[in-house]
Amino acid sequence: MQASRARLFKEYKExxxxxxxxPDIQLVCDDSNIFKWTALxxxxxxxxxxxxxxxLAFSVPEQYPLQPPQVRFLTKIFHPNxxxxxxxxxxxxLKNAWSPAWTLQSVCRAIIALMAHPExxxxxNCDSGNLLRSGDIRGYQSMARMYTRLAAMPKKG
Amino acid sequence: xxxxxxDVADAEKETLTSETDDWKKYRDDDIMQQHxxxxxxxxxxVPFVGDKEPLSSLEAxxxxxxxxxxxxxxxxxxxxxxxxxTRGDGxxxxxxxxxxxxxxILDSQDHNEVHHIKANIEECKKTLQSLxxxxxxxxxxxxxxxxxxxxxxxxxxxSISHDELLCRSxxxxxSDYVVMFFRFVTSGEIRKRSEFFEPFILGLTNTxxxxxxxxxxxxxxxxxxxxxxxxxxxxxxxxxxxxxxDRSSCENNSINVNHHDFIPTSSDSDVSKxxxxxxxxxxxxxHYDILYPK
Numbered sequence: 001m002q003a004s005r006a007r008l009f010k011e012y013k014e015x016x017x018x019x020x021x022x023p024d025i026q027l028v029c030d031d032s033n034i035f036k037w038t039a040l041x042x043x044x045x046x047x048x049x050x051x052x053x054x055x056l057a058f059s060v061p062e063q064y065p066l067q068p069p070q071v072r073f074l075t076k077i078f079h080p081n082x083x084x085x086x087x088x089x090x091x092x093x094l095k096n097a098w099s100p101a102w103t104l105q106s107v108c109r110a111i112i113a114l115m116a117h118p119e120x121x122x123x124x125n126c127d128s129g130n131l132l133r134s135g136d137i138r139g140y141q142s143m144a145r146m147y148t149r150l151a152a153m154p155k156k157g
Numbered sequence: 158x159x160x161x162x163x164d165v166a167d168a169e170k171e172t173l174t175s176e177t178d179d180w181k182k183y184r185d186d187d188i189m190q191q192h193x194x195x196x197x198x199x200x201x202x203v204p205f206v207g208d209k210e211p212l213s214s215l216e217a218x219x220x221x222x223x224x225x226x227x228x229x230x231x232x233x234x235x236x237x238x239x240x241x242x243t244r245g246d247g248x249x250x251x252x253x254x255x256x257x258x259x260x261x262i263l264d265s266q267d268h269n270e271v272h273h274i275k276a277n278i279e280e281c282k283k284t285l286q287s288l289x290x291x292x293x294x295x296x297x298x299x300x301x302x303x304x305x306x307x308x309x310x311x312x313x314x315x316s317i318s319h320d321e322l323l324c325r326s327x328x329x330x331x332s333d334y335v336v337m338f339f340r341f342v343t344s345g346e347i348r349k350r351s352e353f354f355e356p357f358i359l360g361l362t363n364t365x366x367x368x369x370x371x372x373x374x375x376x377x378x379x380x381x382x383x384x385x386x387x388x389x390x391x392x393x394x395x396x397x398x399x400x401x402x403d404r405s406s407c408e409n410n411s412i413n414v415n416h417h418d419f420i421p422t423s424s425d426s427d428v429s430k431x432x433x434x435x436x437x438x439x440x441x442x443x444h445y446d447i448l449y450p451k
Contacts, residue, residue, distance in 0.1 A: 003297060003330065010293040065294075066333055066377060092372075095189070099375035100337060101294050101344075 004064040008034045011103055018105070025108045035060040038074070039108050043152065044116040048144035049077070052152030056111065057087075058104060068098035071107060076151035078144045080118045080129035089114070090124045196246065206256045206326040207242040209449065215240055225404050228412045233400070239449040240439060247378035250385065250438070250445045251336040256326050257436040257447045258395060263309040263322060265435070271306060277394045278303065284345040284392075298338040305335060337377065343385050344370040346392035357384050380443070390419040396434035400448055402441050 012034070015027050024044075030036035037058035043049025055074040061067045071094060073087035081090040091114055093102055102110075123129025131140040212234045219226050241256070243249045262271060278299065285295055305325065308317045317325070325331045347354045351366040358369045361382060373379045390397050400416040418434055437448040 003334075007293070007297060014291070014293060066337065096378075097372050097376050099340070099371070099377070100298070101290060101341070101375050103291065103294060 004060065004062055005034060007065050007100075008060060011105070014103070015105060022105065022109070024112060025105065027105055027108060035062075035064075037069075037104055039104075041108055041112055043148060044112055047116050048141045049079075049115050049148050049152070052148040053154075054115075054152050056108065058107075060104075065100035065102075068094050068102075069104060069107065070094075071111070076147055077115075078125065078128055078147040079115060080120050080123040080125055080132055081114055083124040084127075088124060090119075090122055203242060203244045204327045205244050205246075205252055205329070205332050206323065208323075209239050209241050211239055212237055223404050225406050225412065226402065229402055229414050232412055232414045233402070233448075236450060237400075237437075237448050238451045241447040241449070243446055245444050247380050248333075248336045250381035251339040251389075252326070252332065253438050253445045253447045254339065254389065254397065254436065255332070255335045256322075257438065259305055259309050259322055259326075260319070261435045262306065263311075263317075263319060266311060268310065271310060274306070274393055274395065275303070277392065278342075281342045281345055281392055284349050285341060288345060288348050290341075290345075295338075295341045298334050298341055301331065301334045302338040305331070333377065339389055340375050340377070342392045343381075343388045344374040346388040347374065347384065350388075350391075354384060354388070357387075381445075386419050391421045394421045395436065396420050398434040398437040399440050399445075400437060402439060 008029075012029050015029075024042040026040040028038055028040075030038070037060070039056040039058065041054050041056060043052040043054060053075075054077060057072055057074050059070040061069070071089055073082055073089065075087075076084070077087075078084065082088070083090075089111065091110060093099075093107065093110055118128075118132060120129045120132035128140060128143065131137075131143070212230070216227065216230050216234075219230065241253075243252045243256070261267075282292075282295075282299060286292060304315075307313070308315045309322060310316065347358075347366060347370055355366055358364065358366055361384065362369060362373065364372070369384075374385060386397060386399065389395075397419045398416055399419065400414060402414065406412060416437075420434075433450075437450060439446045439448045
């Protein structure tokens with residue numbers, strides 16, 4: 001508990017110091033609870049998520065950093081490796097490939113990379129996975145773009 | 158074509174279950190929780206590091222088993238007196254090394270050795286920094302190991318007894334941190350000398366050095382192989398003997414128990430090549446325990 005707190009505090013300081021280094025990621029710690037964080041990540045360019053801003057919720061366990069944080073999308077996203085209802089993310093580093101060498105910030109980077117490179121063979125969103133697996137890139141892209149517009153872009157006016 | 162039809166059918170089925178919210182039963186969190194439950198069950202059976210047992214307890218384990226293994230245990234018992242088991246949680250090599258090494262320092266009070274390993278640990282730190290690891294990601298693990306190292310040396314306020322060392326080795330908040338320290342050190346050494354390690358790694362897993370370190374060295378619970386042992390021994394400058402116990406036998410049916418000494422490449426050849434390594438591990442396919450010579 002003490003160790004995880006100390007580590008998170010170091011990450012907090014690092015995030016403050018490096019604020020401008022990664023303009024695609026805005027990572028914020030909850031005011032009253034250092035085990036709760038949220039992040040805003042920009043959808044990567046040349047993907048159907050381009051132009052969208054996606055909110056992620058982090059819940060950090062007491063055994064952090066020996067155990068991974070739990071991360072989910074709060075913003076609706078159509079992506080093979082993100083559960084459409086719960087926002088749960090299928091990413092190896094959040095499960096068995098986790099190590100303390102990762103940080104909350106680098107997890108955000110990994111999630112952005114996942115948005116750009118969906119793994120259709122291990123889908124949490126089967127509809128999205130099947131579109132990709134059957135080669136219907138256009139179908140996948142237009143669905144993903146539609147949800148980006150609906151859920152991840154600020155309303156105009 | 159048929160495959161595609163099946164895919165579509167599967168997809169329909171899966172959409173249905175997701176609509177009935179059955180998914181919630183199979184959330185990854187739950188799977189991970191179940192994982193921890195299984196681990197907890199294991200924990201009751203075998204602590205991270207067990208008590209010292211006479212070698213006869215190993216024999217008892219195989220009393221109905223393979224005759225070659227039994228014969229080998231006989232041969233082993235001529236040289237070795239005892240075994241200390243570690244939990245089979247994928248960290249057994251690192252955990253065995255941790256206890257074996259700290260116990261050796263506690264027994265020998267070898268200040269020179271401590272001085273020597275501290276210099277190597279300082280090098281490991283620099284290696285990780287030069288590889289681009291943020292210091293705050295690994296410094297806590299380094300600090301905790303150095304703390305254990307100091308406390309097994311007697312004569313200070315923080316000195317600990319053998320019993321306390323065993324307690325700490327069974328306490329996840331210390332034991333797992335030390336295991337993770339070794340994983341960082343091992344990963345750093347492999348990456349630093351990636352040209353040397355690349356052919357071994359390709360032979361094992363057909364992945365890149367980088368990928369290997371990320372998926373098979375740094376995560377807790379990933380088992381260790383020759384590559385990790387060579388890297389850890391080299392990085393820390395600590396020789397390790399591994400004794401192999403399996404069912405293999407020689408052509409002429411003679412029974413030999415093989416061992417391999419991992420001798421750090423950087424070490425002063427005069428000392429370490431002539432004396433036996435102070436740490437001896439028993440390897441049985443998939444698992445490492447600690448062995449005690451007579």
